[in-house]
Amino acid sequence: MNWIGFVRLLRNIYGDGLPDLDYIQRQGLLAVKIGQTYALRVDFLREETCKHLGRLYRHVDAISADDIDRLITASAPPGWRDHFTSIDTVPLASASVGQVHRGRLKTGEEVIVKVIKSDFRDTFIRDVLSLRRLVKFILLFYPKLAKVADPLGIIDTIERGTLDELDLCKEIDGQKRLKAIYDENKNTFDLSRLAFPFIHDQLSNPGIMVSEFIEGSTFDELLGTKQMTYDMLLDLFHIHGFYIFCVGTFHGDIHPGNILLRDGKIYFLDTGAISTVGPKMRKGLFDFFESLSAYDYEKCAADLNHMAERSIDGMAYGRYREQFLDLYKDYTDSTVSQVSLTKKMMETIKLGVNSGMVFEKGMYPIIKSLMYLDGMVLRCNPDAVLVRDMRRFIEEFKAGVHGI
Secondary structure, rough: OHHHHHHHHHHHHHHHOOOOOHHHHHHOOOHHHHHHHHOOOOOOOOOOHHHHHHHOOOOOOOOOOOHHHHHHHHOOOOHOOOOOOEEOOOOOOEEEEEEEEEEEEEEOOOEEEEEEEEOHHHHHHHHHHHHHHHHHHHHHOHHHHHHHHOOOOOOOOOHHHHHHHHHHEEEEEEHHHHHHHHHHOOOOOOOEEEOOEOOOHOEEEEEEEEEEEOOOOHHHHHHHHHHHHHHHHHHHHHHHHHHHHHHHHOOOOOOOHEEEEOOEEEEEEOOOOOOOOOOHHHHHHHHHHHHHOOOOOOHHHHHHHHHOOOOOOOOOOOOOHHHHHHHOOOOOOOOOOOHHHHHHHHHHHHHHHHOEEEOOOOOHHHHEEEEEEHHHHHHHOOOEEEEEEEOOHHHHHHHHHHHO
């Protein structure tokens, strides 16, 4: 992707009409990933534009039956097919880098076969390198952009997450990390709703993965058919909040297509992108949300400053405090349809940076998680007061965060 292609992509996204998703897909994997990232940016794009771009997570071109057969043959080791009685050629789902098919092992077990669709790696790395050079050039003339929006950090996150997606062994390792945390904490923290599909390691490699077939529906499907309950979303927030606030290691791509529901159990899928956040940031964020859930905006302002790698004081803090209180003056008891938590958090971080604070690089994956969760609540229960409903988890999180 050269600078001309990037400018055209941005014009497509920022245009008056809805973005052309077919055009974005034709520009390659990096363009799709940028489109998916912009789908989360409700802080400066129209809501209908974000929803439309969100289709890039689930509505992408599938590979034909003949091509998938050739791809499996190329990806699988010798004798791999001998373990199967059948593999459906029609995909259950197709994403930007992978495609999943239903199959049956000779043991009778129904499984999912996930295959990387093509060798995107070299082209993707080349496009990322070109885009990174362009952004560095832009930052020479607008250095403040680096602090406010952290475009290089976002590019790094896209690159790291996508390269992890292109290696299915990363997904296996990611699930093992999350499950190890689950096993270590399940007796002291209520994780009873969380589950993981079994992965057949011996039948998997970087290009192909075989896992247990779960007869369920994704959160995206349930939200689309109005079958998702708000309580179930709060259960997801409870589980994900534990991983973020109490551990600092969490599912880095928790969009609704990666969460499956069956028999009341919440299954984490596509665990290739695992994000981490340092102790200071996760504790600071928890303190901020605890104060926010109590509508204690004076303390919220102080909490944000305390979590910064470089904080402010004196007159700078006084000016920041006044602007912070003004930013939140109409927030109390606001529903998610009235005030987006994601948008408010982006405005809050922007205010902190413009006031002189410097934050840890781990901030963006957490904001990304909030965007997903906030967006799911907006689709499920737009009249919910999410920040107030978070209060039920505060004491449990506090015990984990501060070791009470």
